[in-house]
Amino acid sequence: MGIIITLNPMNIVIMAGGIGTRLWPMSREKKPKQFFPILSEKTLLEDTYNRFVSRFGVEKIYVATHHSFGAMVSQLLPILPADHLILEPERRDTAPSMGYASAILSAISPDEPAVFIPSDHYIGNIARFIECLEAGERQILKSGQMIDIGVIPGFPSTVLGYTKIGKATNCDGDIQFYKFLSHKEKPDFAKAKEYVEAGDYLWHASYYMWTPRKFLESYSLYNPEMNEILERIRDCLLAENTEKIAWLYSQMQKISFDYAITEKMNPDNVRIIKGDFGWSDIGAWDVLFSQLKLSDASPENNIVKNRCVLQDTRNTLVYGQEGKISAVLGVSDMIIVDTEDALLVCPQGKAQEVKKLIEEIRDKGWGGYL
Numbered sequence: 001m002g003i004i005i006t007l008n009p010m011n012i013v014i015m016a017g018g019i020g021t022r023l024w025p026m027s028r029e030k031k032p033k034q035f036f037p038i039l040s041e042k043t044l045l046e047d048t049y050n051r052f053v054s055r056f057g058v059e060k061i062y063v064a065t066h067h068s069f070g071a072m073v074s075q076l077l078p079i080l081p082a083d084h085l086i087l088e089p090e091r092r093d094t095a096p097s098m099g100y101a102s103a104i105l106s107a108i109s110p111d112e113p114a115v116f117i118p119s120d121h122y123i124g125n126i127a128r129f130i131e132c133l134e135a136g137e138r139q140i141l142k143s144g145q146m147i148d149i150g151v152i153p154g155f156p157s158t159v160l161g162y163t164k165i166g167k168a169t170n171c172d173g174d175i176q177f178y179k180f181l182s183h184k185e186k187p188d189f190a191k192a193k194e195y196v197e198a199g200d201y202l203w204h205a206s207y208y209m210w211t212p213r214k215f216l217e218s219y220s221l222y223n224p225e226m227n228e229i230l231e232r233i234r235d236c237l238l239a240e241n242t243e244k245i246a247w248l249y250s251q252m253q254k255i256s257f258d259y260a261i262t263e264k265m266n267p268d269n270v271r272i273i274k275g276d277f278g279w280s281d282i283g284a285w286d287v288l289f290s291q292l293k294l295s296d297a298s299p300e301n302n303i304v305k306n307r308c309v310l311q312d313t314r315n316t317l318v319y320g321q322e323g324k325i326s327a328v329l330g331v332s333d334m335i336i337v338d339t340e341d342a343l344l345v346c347p348q349g350k351a352q353e354v355k356k357l358i359e360e361i362r363d364k365g366w367g368g369y370l
Contacts, residue, residue, distance in 0.1 A: 001258075003123050004285065005161075008112070008340070009056040009057065009060050009113060009137075010053065010056070010113040010115060010133070010134075010137045010176070010209070011060050011061075011062065011105060011109065011115070012052050012056055012060055012061045012062065012111070012114070012115060012117055012271075013062045013063075013101050013114055013115065013116050013117065014035075014045070014048055014049060014061065014062065014064065014117050014118075014119050014234075015063055015064050015065075015067065015094070015098075015116055015117065015118050015119060015176070016034050016045050016048075016063055016064065016065040016119040017064060017065040017066040017088055017091060017097060018032060018034070018098065018119075018174055019032045020032045020033035020034070020092075020120065020283070020350070021203075021354070021358045021370075022159070022284040022285070022352065022354045022355050023034075023045070023282075023284065023285055023288070023354075024284060024342075024344065024354055024357070024358055024370065025084040025337055025339045025342035025343070025369070026319065026337060026339060027342075028296075028370060029233060030068070031072070031170070031197070032171070033282070034048075034119040034120050034121055035069070035072050035081070036075070037295065038282060038288065039122055039282065039288075039291065039292070043076060044119055044120050044282065045063075045073065045076055045119045046076055046079070046369045047201075048117060048118075048119045048120075049061065049063075049080075049113075049162065050120070051123060051129070051130075051260065051279050052117075053127050053337065054095070054128075055130055056209070058079055058080065058081065058084075058197075059079065059081070059082060060303065061066045061085075061118075062084045062085070062086055062101065062105075063077065063080060063084065063085055064086040064088060064097055064100075064101045065086070065087065066087070066090070066091055067087040067088060067089060067090075067295055068176075070087050071144075072083055072340055073085060076263075077168065078326055086100070086102060086104055088244075089263075089334050090249065090250055091254075092249065092250075092252050092253075092254045092255075093224060093254050093255050093256050094116075094256045094257040094258070095223070095252070095253070095255045095256055095257045095259070095260035096226070096249060096253075096254070098116055098208070098215065098251040098257050099216070099219055099227075099230045099252070100249065101116070102212040102215040102216050102239060103137060103216065103230050103231075103233050103234045104219060104232065104237060105212040105360075106213055107234070107238065108211035108215060109210050109212070109238060110211065110212050111136045111212075111213055112211060112212075113136075113140045113141065113209060113210065113211055114209070114210070114211065114212060114215075115133055115137075115169065115207055115208065115209040116206070116207065116208045116209075117207060118206050118207075120282050120283065121205070121279065121280065121282065121283070122278075122279065122280040122282055122291050123277055123278060123279060124277060124278020125224050125277040125278050126277070126278070126325070128276065128277040129277040131173075131251065132149060132273050132275055132277065133155065133172065133207070133209070133291055133335045133365075134176060135172035135175040135352035136149070136207075136209045136273060136274065137209065138172055139170075139172065139177060139212075139271060140209060140210060143271070144214065144269075145268075145269055145270060145271045146206055146208065146209065146210040146214065146218070146265070146269060146271075147177075147208075147209040147210070147270075147271055147273060148163065148204070148205075148207065148209070148262075148270060148271075148272050148273070149201025149205045149272070149273045149274075149275045150163045150203060150204055150205060150272055150273070150274060150275065151202055151203050151205050151209040151274070151275045151279045152175070152202060152203070152274070153195070153196045153201065153202065153247075153275075154193035155196065155244075156189055156193040156195070156196050157192060157203065157297070157352075158186060158187065158188060158189050158192050158352065159186060159283060159284070159352055160186070160195070160203045160281065161183060161184065161185040161201065161204035161206075161258050162184050162185075162192070162195045162201045162202070162204060163180065163183050163201065163202045163204045163272055164180075164181040164182045164183070164201050164202075164335060165178040165179060165180065165181060165200055165202060165272050165274070166179030166180075166181050166183075166280040167179055167203075169271065175270065175296065176273070177271040177273060177275060178215075178271065178273075178274060179267065179271070179272075180265075180267045180270035180271060180272050181200075182267070182362065183204065183258060183263050184261045184263070185200050185256065185259055185262075185263065187259040193272065194261065196340070199254055202272070202274060202279075204256060204258070204279070205275060205279055207275075208257065216230060217275055218261050218265065219260075219261065220259070220262040222261050222265065223241065223253075223260045223261060223264075224274045225253070226252050226253060226260065229248050229249075229251055229252050232248050233248050234243055236248065242358070247265075254351060258343050258361050263289070268358060276327040284351045284352050284354065285317060285335040285337065285344075285346075285348075285351040285354070286335065286348045286349075286351035286352065287351075288317070289303055289317040289335065289348065289351075292317070296308075299340075300313065300314045300315070301316045302314065302315065303313045303315055303316075303318070303319070304315075304318045304320070304326075305319045305320060306316075306319070306320035306321060306324075306326070307320055307324070307325045307326065308320050308326045308327070308328065309325065309326070309327045309328070310327075310328045310329075311329050311330070312330045313328050313329065313330065313331050313332065313334075314332040315333050315348075316331060316333065316334045316335075316336065317335050317336065317337075317348075318336045318337075318338075319336070319337040319338065320338050321338050321340060322337055324337060324338070324339055333348045333349070334346070334348065335348055336352050341369060342369050346358075347348065358370060
């Protein structure tokens with residue numbers, strides 16, 4: 001079967017409203033990880049934006065974020081049109097956020113495919129990543145199915161979702177589409193280990209592709225209460241009643257799209273691409289360290305930022321702060337992150353549990369350090 005050439009690039013919606021609690025104390029509520037230069041000299045948000053702008057054009061890119069981050073986004077991406085900045089009234093997780101963005105896009109191009117792109121991912125092979133997205137767009141236009149991308153899991157992660165796939169159904173060039181069998185979000189370690197060993201589960205990379213109309217129809221089918229609110233929000237958007245939109249948005253359940261929609265979907269309406277473009281979710285310090293040491297590690301397998309002196313230290317990440325020297329002696333397999341008002345020290349094997357520290361800090365009434 002020949003490949004259908006797409007003449008009109010799909011819309012890109014960059015999701016940049018999260019807090020990134022597992023990268024505390026660098027990532028904070030007022031300035032989360034997507035606004036820091038973690039992997040390069042550019043911020044994660046800029047790196048994500050730059051992957052698409054030359055191929056898709058600025059007119060095809062939107063950024064969805066919390067309203068308090070709007071000024072930071074505009075400062076980092078000055079050529080982004082003001083009406084392409086989707087400001088969420090409050091944080092309600094990805095189901096409300098994606099529904100809100102779909103409601104906005106449905107008034108602009110309801111049947112034009114769009115993809116939701118997290119702002120905090122590492123992509124090793126950008127050209128291959130774009131090929132996967134464009135193949136997904138063609139499949140949507142041809143079949144009307146929702147397209148999602150999974151990647152082969154490298155270890156049993158308890159902070160990612162897992163997509164079970166069946167047999168390959170068709171291909172677009174050398175990109176294959178697989179039957180979607182089920183989705184399980186954030187399993188415990190034993191279940192995650194079982195999924196990895198089974199071989200037919202992929203890490204869910206959160207690249208949902210569909211048309212705005214189809215996204216909204218999925219809320220109608222699988223989450224009627226949220227759909228009712230989204231319909232009212234669409235009416236308010238047409239009437240430019242922003243005050244009522246904020247109130248309506250606050251009434252939606254705080255839940256991810258995975259729990260609210262994906263786990264309930266008819267598998268026949270979904271196809272999965274097995275991504276092979278060098279993917280990593282920069283969601284925790286151990287994951288960041290694993291990514292950085294591929295190119296920047298010292299002979300002792302250490303990664304250091306700013307002025308650091310390390311002796312008899314191996315396989316350790318040290319983030320110092322400007323204007324201060326960090327000295328580390330006789331440790332291995334550690335994460336050390338020093339900021340102006342907070343210090344994190346933990347074994348790499350505990351890095352995924354930083355979120356528990358956040359909960360205790362909040363319980364102690366020290367939320368100002370978050």
